[in-house]
Amino acid sequence: MNKLSLVLVSAPLLFACSQPAQQNVSTETKQEAEFTQPAIIAGTDYHSFSNPSEIQVTHLDLDLTADFEKKQLIGSVKLEFERKDPKADTLIVDTRALTIHSVTAEGKPATFELGPEDVNLGSALSITVPPDNTHVTINYSTSPYASGVQWLTPAQTQGKEHPFLFTQAQAVHARSFIPLQDSPQVRVTYNARIRTPKELLAVMSAANDPNTPRDGDYQFTMPQPIPSYLIALAIGHLDFKPMGQRTGVYAEPEILSAAAAEFEDTESMLELTERTYGPYSWDRYDLLILPPSFPFGGMENPRLSFITPTVIAGDKSLVSLIAHELAHSWSGNTVTNATWRDLWLNEGFTTYLTYRIMEMLYGNDRYNMEAVLGYQSLEHDLAALPDNDEILAIDLRGRNPDDVFSDVAYEKGALFLRELEQRVGRKNFDAFLMQYFNHFAFQSITTDTFLTYLDNTLLKDYPEKLDKARIHQWVFEPGIPDGAPVPQSDAFTKIDNVRSAWLNGDIAAKAINTENWTTHEWLYFLNNMPDGLSEAQLANLDSAFSLTQSQNNEIAHSWLLIAVNHQYKPAYERLYDYLVHIGRNKLVKPLYRALSQTPEGKAFAQKAFEEAKPGYHPLTIHANEGFVTDGD
Ligand code: BES
Ligand code: ZN
Numbered sequence: 001m002n003k004l005s006l007v008l009v010s011a012p013l014l015f016a017c018s019q020p021a022q023q024n025v026s027t028e029t030k031q032e033a034e035f036t037q038p039a040i041i042a043g044t045d046y047h048s049f050s051n052p053s054e055i056q057v058t059h060l061d062l063d064l065t066a067d068f069e070k071k072q073l074i075g076s077v078k079l080e081f082e083r084k085d086p087k088a089d090t091l092i093v094d095t096r097a098l099t100i101h102s103v104t105a106e107g108k109p110a111t112f113e114l115g116p117e118d119v120n121l122g123s124a125l126s127i128t129v130p131p132d133n134t135h136v137t138i139n140y141s142t143s144p145y146a147s148g149v150q151w152l153t154p155a156q157t158q159g160k161e162h163p164f165l166f167t168q169a170q171a172v173h174a175r176s177f178i179p180l181q182d183s184p185q186v187r188v189t190y191n192a193r194i195r196t197p198k199e200l201l202a203v204m205s206a207a208n209d210p211n212t213p214r215d216g217d218y219q220f221t222m223p224q225p226i227p228s229y230l231i232a233l234a235i236g237h238l239d240f241k242p243m244g245q246r247t248g249v250y251a252e253p254e255i256l257s258a259a260a261a262e263f264e265d266t267e268s269m270l271e272l273t274e275r276t277y278g279p280y281s282w283d284r285y286d287l288l289i290l291p292p293s294f295p296f297g298g299m300e301n302p303r304l305s306f307i308t309p310t311v312i313a314g315d316k317s318l319v320s321l322i323a324h325e326l327a328h329s330w331s332g333n334t335v336t337n338a339t340w341r342d343l344w345l346n347e348g349f350t351t352y353l354t355y356r357i358m359e360m361l362y363g364n365d366r367y368n369m370e371a372v373l374g375y376q377s378l379e380h381d382l383a384a385l386p387d388n389d390e391i392l393a394i395d396l397r398g399r400n401p402d403d404v405f406s407d408v409a410y411e412k413g414a415l416f417l418r419e420l421e422q423r424v425g426r427k428n429f430d431a432f433l434m435q436y437f438n439h440f441a442f443q444s445i446t447t448d449t450f451l452t453y454l455d456n457t458l459l460k461d462y463p464e465k466l467d468k469a470r471i472h473q474w475v476f477e478p479g480i481p482d483g484a485p486v487p488q489s490d491a492f493t494k495i496d497n498v499r500s501a502w503l504n505g506d507i508a509a510k511a512i513n514t515e516n517w518t519t520h521e522w523l524y525f526l527n528n529m530p531d532g533l534s535e536a537q538l539a540n541l542d543s544a545f546s547l548t549q550s551q552n553n554e555i556a557h558s559w560l561l562i563a564v565n566h567q568y569k570p571a572y573e574r575l576y577d578y579l580v581h582i583g584r585n586k587l588v589k590p591l592y593r594a595l596s597q598t599p600e601g602k603a604f605a606q607k608a609f610e611e612a613k614p615g616y617h618p619l620t621i622h623a624n625e626g627f628v629t630d631g632d
Contacts, residue, residue, distance in 0.1 A: 042448040043185070045339045046397045047172050049115070049124035050181035054088035057081045057181045058225075062192035066202075066235050068163045071144035071151040077178055078137045081129075091129050091136060094175035094182035096122030097143035105133045120400040122175050138179050148173025150293060150617045157291050158254040158309075162200060162237040166290055166306065168299060168619065170229040171340050171401040180228050185338045185444040187225035194218045196235045203250055203288055205232040205301035210240035210248065222302070224282065225442055227336050232301035234288055243267055246280075251289035255309060259289045262312045262319065265361060269323050272360040277330050277353070278434045281441065285326060293583035295617040297321045300328030300350075308584050310553040317519035318554060320358050320370055327353035330437045338444040340401040344392040345450055348413015349433075352421075355414065369520040371418075371487035376527060378411035382479065390478035392416070393447040402619060416474040418485050423465045424458060432458055447475060492524045499525055503537075509544035519552055526558040531565065538568045548574045557587045564594040564601065572604065579608040583620045596627035 057079045064075035081091060095114065103112040105127070115124035127136055142149060152164040167177055175182040194202040198216040206222035222231075241260040242248040244267025251259045266287065274280050286304045289312075298321050299306040305325035311318035331349035351374065359367035382390055390408055421429040436453065451471065459466050473481050501507045517525075526547075542548055547559040548571045560578060563571035579588055592609070595601035609628040613621060 040341065040395055040397070042446045043338055045183040045185060047121060047340055047401060048181065048183035049092055049094050049121065050183055050186065051088070051090070051092040052084070052181055052183065052186045054085040055081050055083050055091045055129070056186060057091070057093070057188055060178070060180065060188050060190040060192075060231075062178065062190060062194075064192070064233075065195040066165055066197075068151065068165070068197060072141050073146075073149070073177055074141040076137055076139045077180070078135055079180065080135045082134075089128060089131070091127045092181075093125045093127070093138075093179045094122055094172075095125045095140075095179045096148075096173070096176040097146055098176070098179055099141045099143070100125065100179070101139040101141070103127055103136060103138050105129050105136045110136055120398075121172065125179050140179060142177050145618065146173075146176040147618045147622075148176040152291055152293065152615075156293060156615050157236065158252040159237055163197075164234075164236040164291055166234040166236075166294065167232050168295060168306070168617070169231055170299060171343075172229075174228040174231055177233075178228075178231065182228045184227040184229055184336055184340070187227055187336075187442065187444065189225050190220075190222045190231065192220040192233075194220070194233065194235070199237065200235050201238040201250075202233065202235045203238065203304060204234075205230055205304050207283070208250075208286065208304060210250070224302070226302055226333065227444060230300070230302050230333060232299070232304070232306060234290070234306065238288075240286075244270075246270060246283075247285050247287075249287045249289060250304070251309075252291075255289060255312065258312055258314075259287070259307075259309070262314070262316060263287060263307075263322055265316065265319065266322055266326070268361060269326050269357055273323075273326060273330070273353070273357055276356065276360070276430055276434070278437050280329060281334050282329055285329065287322065287325075292581055293615050293617050293620070295583055295585045295619040295623075297584060297586060298325040300325045300332055302329070302333045310582055310584050310587065313519065313552045313554075315519070317552065320354055323357040323361075324350055324354040327357060334442060335437055335440040336444040338446045338449075340396050341394055342445070342447045342450075343394075343401070344409040344413040345445065345447065347409040348392065348411075348417065351410045351414035352417040355418075365489070365491055366518075366520070368487060368489035369491055369518070369524070372489045372492055373520060373523055373527070374407070374411045374414065375487045378407040378415070378480075381407040381411075387478040392475045402622065412474075412480065415480065415484055418487075419474070420458065420466070422485055424462045428462070429458075451475065489524075491521060495521050495525050496528070499528065503530070509540045512544070514545065519555060522552075522555045523558055526555070526562060529562055533562070533566055535566075535568065538563070538566055539570070542568075542570065547571075553578075553582065553587060557591070561590055561594060564591060567598070567601070576604070576608050579605075580612045580615070583612070583616045585620050585623050588620065589623055592624045592627040602628065 059080040061078040064073045066073055100114060103110045111128040113126045117123045129136060148169050149167050154160050154162055157164045172182060174180060192204060196202050196216050201214055202218040204220045206220035212218060237252055238250045239253045239256050240248055240250050241256050243260055243264055247266045247270060249256060249259045249263060270280060270285055282303050284303050287307050288304050289307050289309050292309055294308045297308050311321050327350045331353060332346035337343050337345045355367055355371055358370055385406060388395060389404060389406065392413055396404060470481065498512050502509060502512060550556040550559060556578060560571060560575050563575060579591060582588055592605050595605035606628045609624065
């Protein structure tokens with residue numbers, strides 16, 4: 001029984017856990033708690049200490065200086081708030097590894113207290129606010145090890161001359177660079193003033209002006225209320241290139257043209273998505289290309305998605321990532337998950353939309369191929385997950401949301417929507433989604449709210465086609481319900497045939513006609529190789545297709561995973577290089593995990609990890625260090 005659930009027995013309405021709250025637990029409830037896990041209270045954010053139901057922050061004014069020497073953001077935030085409970089006299093915000101220099105309430109020194117630190121959640125900062133006050137200002141600085149900030153040396157950038165900084169707030173890391181109510185159900189508008197070294201440009205998840213003078217002093221406004229996990233900042237030697245009327249790319253000059261070419265379909269994606277799901281609410285949609293240590297594929301920071309450079313493959317084969325981050329402008333940024341338990345409302349809807357956007361733009365074959373790859377990835381994850389982690393509305397109490405990252409929210413969520421679509425018909429389902437985005441625009445909602453909405457809309461309109469018990473099974477039970485849609489691709493059937501022929505020795509690798517294979521076909525070919533290939537077979541594949549040298553990071557990943565699982569040593573030099581140069585967790589974690597299965601592999605992984613670590617993001621370090629630590 002963990003500490004968190006104990007606290008929640010006695011204080012179900014408090015947000016999350018803290019040692020002080022534990023003092024309220026009576027002996028009686030403690031004993032009960034040993035045996036029964038209390039029910040989850042929908043809408044309660046178990047990952048924030050903040051108290052928005054009493055006092056809710058509505059606007060931030062940030063004023064920060066980026067000190068690259070000290071690796072610190074130093075400055076202040078003014079929090080404007082509304083009192084939901086007129087008697088409330090304490091504003092509680094989240095912090096993590098922040099140094100609080102002073103707090104003032106409307107200019108006068110305020111009493112504040114920093115609570116004890118929780119390993120997943122940081123510390124509550126409680127500020128006493130005089131009765132009529134409407135804002136406080138906190139002077140603070142961040143830790144050089146802030147979990148939501150990565151400071152890169154020039155060597156870790158494309159240009160090698162200037163340092164770089166970026167933040168990654170989702171899920172619970174905004175609090176490591178701003179003291180705020182770090183809960184997705186609290187939406188704020190913000191203004192920011194960011195001071196940087198003169199030659200660098202700052203960009204934010206806000207209105208950006210690409211032509212602003214590069215003078216080291218930048219101002220931003222985000223006029224639409226957003227949840228804290230969407231507040232984002234990056235600073236670097238950045239240039240801008242437009243791709244369309246409302247779309248463009250920010251990147252280091254060395255990769256700007258390649259990025260703009262790779263992602264040139266972004267404007268069409270935006271238009272097609274609007275046509276099907278309703279108007280885009282965020283004015284511009286730009287991309288920021290980060291250095292390769294960015295721990296995710298992409299992050300949907302509003303108006304400015306943050307994107308890994310590892311998807312610049314030269315042939316647009318990995319641009320579903322852009323469709324995904326763009327789709328979040330509807331599912332996630334406009335209609336937001338209220339708690340991390342409801343993450344599937346963001347990621348499942350977005351994954352469903354991604355497939356649809358890809359189909360609109362590139363046709364049905366690509367849609368089918370991507371859906372099959374997604375489905376296989378889900379099957380792979382499900383094979384390893386405990387039942388509780390296979391549930392869409394997952395119980396995350398006492399856990400760090402970063403540690404529960406799987407395809408369940410994404411692909412199972414998307415599959416659920418695909419089933420709804422198939423039952424009511426695509427046209428009707430599209431109309432439903434458009435209405436849903438409009439109905440809940442700029443709100444944060446729970447799974448239960450969505451289900452009630454579904455009851456009142458689709459279920460009412462198509463009672464003969466939908467079934468409440470089945471919907472319940474999708475959302476609250478593990479696994480994939482029997483009879484769920486199974487994506488199929490004709491192109492992949494051909495790949496299965498070729499693979500079998502090669503495995504049976506009927507044809508040599510060189511004789512396979514791969515000339516017109518897309519990245520997806522390569523991934524399917526490799527991901528479905530059986531275990532137990534011989535060294536000769538691996539060498540045969542490698543010499544026919546130069547897989548070890550593949551410049552497509554996804555194909556290289558699939559091949560390197562096979563190499564590790566078979567201890568195919570000719571690929572290890574590339575593997576080492578790959579691990580050291582890429583920090584995108586999805587690409588490196590399966591490799592570390594596979595390496596850690598043998599003592600020799602683990603030693604190799606340790607060596608690569610040690611070399612890579614100074615360049616890895618805190619999240620990538622956190623996710624992988626377990627695989628390279630002795631004794632695990
Ligand atoms: N919002 C997510 C990234 C995220 C999720 C960060 C949860 C922290 C907690 C982003 O939109 C995402 O899903 N990225 C994926 C993209 C992929 C599914 C196309 C990634 O980075 O791999
Ligand atoms: Zn996403």
